[in-house]
Amino acid sequence: MEIVMCFVIGFLFMAAVYLMLSKSLLRIIIGTGLLSHGAHLLILTMGGLGGSSPPVVAPGVTDYADPLPQALILTAIVISFGVTAFFLVLAYRSYQELETDNMNLMRGTEDHD
Amino acid sequence: MKTNDVILQTTTKVIFFIIILFSIHIFFAGHYAPGGGFVGGLLTSSGIVLLLLAFDLKTVSTMLPINYTVMVAIGLLIALGTAAGSIFFNVPFFTHAFEYFTLPLLGKQSLHTAALFDAGVYLVVVGVTMTIIQSIGEDE
Amino acid sequence: MINLLLFPILLPFFFAMILLLFPKKLFLQRTISIVALALTAVFTIILMLKVKSDGIQAITLGSWPAPFGISMVSDMLSVLLVLSSTIIAIFVVWYSFSSIGKERESFFYYPGILFMLTGVNGAFTTGDIFNMFVFFEVLLMSSYLLIVLGGEKVQLRESIKYILVNVISSALFVITVAYLYSVVGTLNMADISVKIAQIDQPGIITVIAVLFLVVFGLKGAIFPLFFWLPSSYAAPPIPVLALFGALLTKVGVYAIMRTYTLFFTLDQGFTHELLMVLSILTIVAGCIGALAYFDVKKIIIYNIIIAVGVILFGASQMTETALMGSVFYLIHDILIKGALFLLIGVIIAITGTSNLRKMGGLIKTYPMLGWTYLIAAFGLAGIPPLSGFVGKLLIVQGGFEAGNLWGSIFILASSLVVLLSVMRIFIYAFWGEPVQVIKLDSIQYRNLFTPAAILVGFSVIYGVGSEWLVPYMSDAAEVLYNPSTYIKAVLGGA
Amino acid sequence: MSFVYFIFIPMIAALLIPFLYKKVCGIHTGWFVLVIPVVLFGLYTTLLSNVQHGESVTSSFEWIPSLNISFVSYIDGLSLLFSLLITGIGALVVLYSIYYLDKTREQLHNFYVYLMLFMTAMLGVVQSDHLISLYFFWELTSISSFLLIGYWYKRDRSRFGALKSMMITVFGGLMMLGGFVLLSIMGDTYSIRELIAIAPELANHEWFVWSLILVLLGAFTKSAQFPFYIWLPDAMEAPTPVSAYLHSATMVKAGLYLVARFTPIFASSEWWIWLVTGIGLLTLFWGSFFALKQTDLKGILAFSTVSQLGLIMSLLGAGAISFHTGIEDNSIFKYAAFAAIFHLVNHATFKGCLFMIAGIIDHETGTRDIRKLGGLMSIMPITFTIAMIGSFSMAGLPPFNGFLSKEMFLTGMLSIPDFDFFAFDTWGILFPIIAWIASVFTFVYSFYFVFRTFTGTYKPDFLPKKAHEAPFGMLISPAILGLLVVAIFFIPNIIADILIKPAVAAIQPYLYSSPEEIDIHVSAWHGWASPELWMTIGIIVIGFLLYWTLSKWQPMFEKIPKWFSLNRIYDKLMDLSETGTHRFSSLYMTGYMRSYLIYMFTAIVVLTISTVFIKDAFDISFAMLAPIHLYELVIVLVLVAGTITVLTAKSRLTSIIALGSVGYSVALFFVIFNAPDLALTQLVIETVSVALFLLAFYHLPKLNRHENRMKFRLGNALVAFGVGAMVTIVALSAHSNKLVRSISSYYEDTVYSEAGGGNIVNVILVDYRGFDTLFEITVLALASLGIIGMIKLRLSKKKEVNRNENK
Structure with missing residues (x-):
């Protein structure tokens, strides 16, 4: 199953990057969403998908799923939630100020002279 | 519209309390079963969001006169305070203390400083979600 | 006080929360943030003295044994970085009083800075690779807050780019940690070092090393990952720029230095060679940019990139001299970049533009500013006895010792470009025919100039008083060169 | 007597000059300054008899003793000759300048400060036995010369000449420093005398010629040798006393001094x-x-x-x-x-x-x-x-x-x-x-x-x-x-x-x-x-x-074509450093985020994948794999389908909802891989996120009109594919190389007894790794603060209002 997951994750990353390279800001943010999904699944996969029961202590169970990656993912999920929320509001404010969501129109001048 | 609102508002109030209760349950279950401050907090805030949908923003803020930024700050302070308590005992930061008790009816329970920490998490999560939703909502 | 090493993280953290309770009370906001920073500085100095006398301070949180809880480690390198970051924050806050404006001050500006310092200090101190990620996020999130605060058009536009890049680098960070966890099954940095040594750094670890270089390189703006930096940094107001310019890239540089001396030491022929090549290319890219623009902000911003290259060149040599040079140069660069950004802030405030071609003749009306700038500029270029010299000298020497003749000569030659770029500011802004300037009222000018000048004074003392610093620097370099003391401090015994 | 301190006398005196200039307006500042070189000249003449008999006078003070860096004044015949020249001609030049520079029109204090700075620098150069202090004074001469040439800073030619001289001489100085460092490594000393003593051993070292050439670069640039002389004619923009002093009698001879001093070594x-x-x-x-x-x-x-x-x-x-x-x-x-x-x-x-x-x-x-x-x-x-x-x-x-x-x-x-x-x-x-x-x-x-x-x-x-x-x-x-x-x-x-x-x-x-x-x-x-x-x-x-x-x-000189001159090379170089770099930089610093991302992703992919192959790190192991169930494949399909919908959706609403579906399938993965906490969190968060997306989206009605499907772009697709491939390849190899057992069994063993909890993940979050959680909620808090700031604080609006009011 891990091998399948590796490909799924790769696919998610590919889609995420493709979206990030587009010019619509909303798509870019959606891309970051896919990116974090990919990353979270990857952490889980890297910990190993074996383990027959959830990491909640129960009598008689010895084969727990690796709890450490799960804890890491939880932290990562929360953080990416914060970032996504922030990013969304930023996009929303940019629409208001710059009146576009096209990245190509947000070039900004590198020159001042 | 108005009459419909009354029905919606009444049901919402009921659902709101159910959600709050459920979220509190989830919160306390966290240490032994799936759940915890984070999910609990999110559930609570979704309850409040439900209120927001049923009533308008003003009514909700009179119903729940909470400054969510302060709530966030207090949540953080509780979390930090719990962790920092250990500094006064000169043991490493974040050292928790717990004791198992056997209570009538509830059976074996524990009293755990970690729960206090989780309460901080809970408050922060509610505060943050509400701040975000409120500020976007207030903006026209 | 076994928790002493946490104070530089927890103090700004605690006071930042306090500040959240009354965002509109500006006087309190200002006073408390200065007090918080001063306290932090005091505790950091105490910590530094303790590290000096008792060796590396390490603690594993929650009273758990070492690889299982999160370890925090304060060795000389990290405590020095923490101290200089705190100092920069103090000056930036002081400078902000009369430059940032009441509006920003009442929207969590000071808590933002304190939280950022929390993140920076945490990233320097942590001994756990995933915890480092978390601290990175803290400092990034506060930097998002600060870069966009004010909501000006440029800020919004550039924040998008800035955040996007950092979201990508955070995702890469997480997956790299996941890869590493898969191979060595641990997150504690000392433990990782031990485990990698056990398995003799197989190819996959080298791949992970390259990924770490990429992740931290994105933060540290090395070639070819620096593209996002110049325009993003130019967007926020000067104090924020100073804070970013002085600190944020340094966190990336620190992380590279830490991982490349602690983890990935067994395949130096590949990893460190790559680091060296990239650092030289970084210098080239920085030099091109520093010369290409006639914008004072841009010139100094590109100099950040050059400095990153120089520091990493030293780190890639893996000789004790070069590592010590890198540490010397790293701290120097934090101080001098902070000072320079504040100084050009004063220039911009006076002239109302950041375009060099619209400036001129300031030396006549603002002679002290001119001379202070000149000293800072020479310090940046590494003219003795100012602060940049000793670090560069040691880096070059270390490079020669490692047999990289051309690399070291190149580092020397790059100083010339640095000098040219900063002298251009001097020649165009301070010399020449005076142009119309905004008449700053003298109190405001003094309030802006004083912190900048004192910071320059610090950097001069840093250079002239190098002798007092050498014991600290050599301790820091010693840990990098010979990380076994670090491992021992964390894991005990062995 | 400690002659090393005398070197600094002019510099210290320089600190008093601005003060004198301000307070004593009646007298030309030069008269005060004149005392310094005269006194020093007198002091140095006292050494003449010692030196005639081959004696030398050494004194030093330490700067960074731990790195063996100090100031050592070593006065032998050569140093003394130069010291006398410097102070002697210096005195004459100051005297001359008193009549040359008008005390009312010129900023005399600046002039004399620079001049005294230079005097210290020059004395330091010719007396230093220590390589690093020699370099220090060497650069100081370049800097004071820069300031003196640019003394009339309003003139274009002065600024040009000042920069030119500084660029060329500092370049030489830096190269010379390289040579010095090589010498110090070869000889394990910074002392010139000690190096001379072991010169025969140095000659066989592989770096010997390198150090020789680098040191000569310093000497040649300073002493205006071909082809570096071009700065000297432009340095003539300095006031004439300066030309007489620096650019003929003393500074330009520093290179000669250097060659003379290093002759015994090379x-x-x-x-x-x-x-x-x-x-x-x-x-x-x-x-x-x-x-x-x-x-x-x-x-x-x-x-x-x-x-x-x-x-x-x-x-x-x-x-x-x-x-x-x-x-x-x-x-x-x-x-x-x-x-x-x-x-x-x-x-x-x-x-x-x-x-x-x-x-x-x-x-x-x-x-x-x-x-x-x-x-x-x-x-x-x-x-x-x-x-x-x-x-x-x-x-x-x-x-x-x-x-x-x-x-x-x-x-x-x-x-x-x-x-x-x-x-x-x-x-x-x-x-x-x-x-x-x-x-x-x-x-x-x-x-x-x-x-x-x-x-x-x-x-x-x-x-x-x-x-x-x-x-x-x-x-x-x-x-x-x-x-x-x-x-x-x-x-x-x-x-x-x-x-x-x-x-x-x-x-x-x-x-x-x-x-x-x-x-x-x-x-x-x-x-x-x-x-x-x-x-x-x-x-x-x-x-x-x-x-x-x-x-x-x-007139024959006029026939020499204009391009045939070294000055042209310098001008070209400077031009290159301004417009050339600008043009070059504009090629890649386009301001388009997309191009930056493409560079960065390409670099990352190329670096990583080539490392994988150079290090032969690619590996797939079929051991230790979890079995594949049919329902898992179904979720995989759902997830992939959701992702494809995101990519191909015409309306943004569809892509938001599709993103949600991807999120829910991730939650399902968490369920089947025994991660209930994650599943719960993911579900709630996904819901809130989608709500946020919609909320942000809902506020932007006017943008809805021109929506269309993303155009397929091959370049983007290739880069995206590269990143995906990289992630997969490294993931496969990393998973196949589980070389060390994970530490997580410790948590299973201690969670109940020592941490007082049952849900291992939650206990890790609040206890074992509670520190992570503390700062994770800080990140959340910061996000909300940032959002408040963004929504409520709008300086650009305010600026526009101000601007309108001012009109």
Whole structure:
């Protein structure tokens, strides 16, 4: 199953990057969403998908799923939630100020002279 | 519209309390079963969001006169305070203390400083979600 | 006080929360943030003295044994970085009083800075690779807050780019940690070092090393990952720029230095060679940019990139001299970049533009500013006895010792470009025919100039008083060169 | 006495100057400043007797003892000679400047601060025994020279010249530092004396030639040798006292000093001899030739300085030959070093004098353009007399000191073909020929300088001012130097005993152990049979003819194409550094985020994947895999389908909802992989996120209209594929290399007993790794603060309002 997951994750990353390279800001943010999904699944996969029961202590169970990656993912999920929320509001404010969501129109001048 | 609102508002109030209760349950279950401050907090805030949908923003803020930024700050302070308590005992930061008790009816329970920490998490999560939703909502 | 090493993280953290309770009370906001920073500085100095006398301070949180809880480690390198970051924050806050404006001050500006310092200090101190990620996020999130605060058009536009890049680098960070966890099954940095040594750094670890270089390189703006930096940094107001310019890239540089001396030491022929090549290319890219623009902000911003290259060149040599040079140069660069950004802030405030071609003749009306700038500029270029010299000298020497003749000569030659770029500011802004300037009222000018000048004074003392610093620097370099003391401090015994 | 502290006296005094300038307005600040060089000169003369007997005076103070970096003042013959020059000429220059610079119009405090800074720097250069302190003072000379050249900072030419001189000399300095560091590593010491002591061991080191070349780069740039001389003519924008002091008498000789000082270390190398002699001679010729092209008095003198520096340089190179020939065969080479020092002293006197003359003419007529000048002889007779003395000495005529050293120079060059090492016996014949030709041009430009200015017709219409003789005070300094020029001719051997022999002994320690051993006697007359005499006669005759016909052939210089000049190279380089870099940088710094992302992703992918293959790290292991269930595949399909929908959706609403579906399938994965906490969190978060997306989206109705499907772009797709492939490849390899058992079993063992909990994930979050959680919620809190700031604080609106109000 891990091998399948590796490909799924790769696919998610590919889609995420493709979206990030587009010019619509909303798509870019959606891309970051896919990116974090990919990353979270990857952490889980890297910990190993074996383990027959959830990491909640129960009598008689010895084969727990690796709890450490799960804890890491939880932290990562929360953080990416914060970032996504922030990013969304930023996009929303940019629409208001710059009146576009096209990245190509947000070039900004590198020159001042 | 108005009459419909009354029905919606009444049901919402009921659902709101159910959600709050459920979220509190989830919160306390966290240490032994799936759940915890984070999910609990999110559930609570979704309850409040439900209120927001049923009533308008003003009514909700009179119903729940909470400054969510302060709530966030207090949540953080509780979390930090719990962790920092250990500094006064000169043991490493974040050292928790717990004791198992056997209570009538509830059976074996524990009293755990970690729960206090989780309460901080809970408050922060509610505060943050509400701040975000409120500020976007207030903006026209 | 076994928790002493946490104070530089927890103090700004605690006071930042306090500040959240009354965002509109500006006087309190200002006073408390200065007090918080001063306290932090005091505790950091105490910590530094303790590290000096008792060796590396390490603690594993929650009273758990070492690889299982999160370890925090304060060795000389990290405590020095923490101290200089705190100092920069103090000056930036002081400078902000009369430059940032009441509006920003009442929207969590000071808590933002304190939280950022929390993140920076945490990233320097942590001994756990995933915890480092978390601290990175803290400092990034506060930097998002600060870069966009004010909501000006440029800020919004550039924040998008800035955040996007950092979201990508955070995702890469997480997956790299996941890869590493898969191979060595641990997150504690000392433990990782031990485990990698056990398995003799197989190819996959080298791949992970390259990924770490990429992740931290994105933060540290090395070639070819620096593209996002110049325009993003130019967007926020000067104090924020100073804070970013002085600190944020340094966190990336620190992380590279830490991982490349602690983890990935067994395949130096590949990893460190790559680091060296990239650092030289970084210098080239920085030099091109520093010369290409006639914008004072841009010139100094590109100099950040050059400095990153120089520091990493030293780190890639893996000789004790070069590592010590890198540490010397790293701290120097934090101080001098902070000072320079504040100084050009004063220039911009006076002239109302950041375009060099619209400036001129300031030396006549603002002679002290001119001379202070000149000293800072020479310090940046590494003219003795100012602060940049000793670090560069040691880096070059270390490079020669490692047999990289051309690399070291190149580092020397790059100083010339640095000098040219900063002298251009001097020649165009301070010399020449005076142009119309905004008449700053003298109190405001003094309030802006004083912190900048004192910071320059610090950097001069840093250079002239190098002798007092050498014991600290050599301790820091010693840990990098010979990380076994670090491992021992964390894991005990062995 | 600790002489090391005296070095800093001018610098410390400089701190008082601005104060004096402000408080004592009645008196020209220069009078206070004058005290410093005079006193120092007096102090250094007290050492003369010590040094004559080959003694030296050492003193030091530590700067960074832990790194062995300190200031060491080591005064032997060579250092003392230079110290006396610096303070002596310094005193004369300050005196001259008092009359030259107007105390009401000029910012005198700046001028004297720079000048004193320079004096300290220069004393430091010539006295430092420690390589690093030598470098320190070396750069300080460049900086003070920069400030002095840019003294009239409003003039374009001043700024240009200042920057140019700084760029070139600092470049040299940096290279020299590289050479020093190499030497210090090879010899394990920073002390020049110690390096000299172990010089034979150094010679075999692989870095020896490297360090030699790097050190020479420093010397050549500072001493304006070919092709680096180009900064010197532009440095003439400095006030004339500065030109006289820095750019003829002292700073430009720092390079010569360096070569002299390092001769004992490097003399064994043929590189050294060839480079120093060859470049010196080339510079000599080049400078003397192009001096005739100049029309600015100071320009002529600048090129003349370049040429004379070349002369001295070549003599130092020839002097190094004596290392190979030894003293026994009484060869002529041992004269070369002597001649070099002798000429260095003479040059300081006559060139300093001439610069001051040029300054006087500028000051009194308002121009330095030789085409506008002429016939000043009768108006400025004293000036003319002094100018004659200086020029004739420069031309190498008796009875002036320049004649003596020029003769010795010719002697040295004539002997070079005799040297039968390093191919000198074949190519060496070129040396005397070039030397002779250059001497002819020297003769011509000396005449050109003095006679075009003072004879011919007086052209008052061209002059901005009405010419008259200079005030007395201004004439004192050049007159003193003129007197010296004559005096040295008559008492050369006394000067030699006091000053020159001790210096020569320092350069050639392998020949002499004390100055008294040097058996060189200067005489003006070598007999009819000496070839030098005939060469000199030839120089005078041919030189006179050329000067006579100058107006015929001078226009030839105009025919030299413009691109054929070294200045062009510098200008091109500077242009490249401005517009070139700008153009280049604009190629990739486009401002488009997309291009930056493409560069970065490409770099990351290429770096990582090539590392995978170089290190042969790719690996798929089928061990330790979890089994694949059908329902898992179904979720995989759902997830992939959701992702594809995101990619292809036409409306943004669809892509948001599809993103949600991807999120929910991730939650399902968490369920089946035994991660209930994650599943719960993911579900709630996904819901809130989708709500947020919609909320942000809902507020933007006007953008809905022009929605369309993303166009397929191959470039983007390739980059995206690369990233995906990279992630997969590394993931597969990392998973197949689970080389160490994870630490997580510890948590399973201790969670109940020691942490008091049952849900391991939650306990990790609040206890084992609670620190992560504490800061994770901080990140959340920060996000909300940032959002409040973004929504509520809108400075751009406010700015616009302000702008409208101001209108």
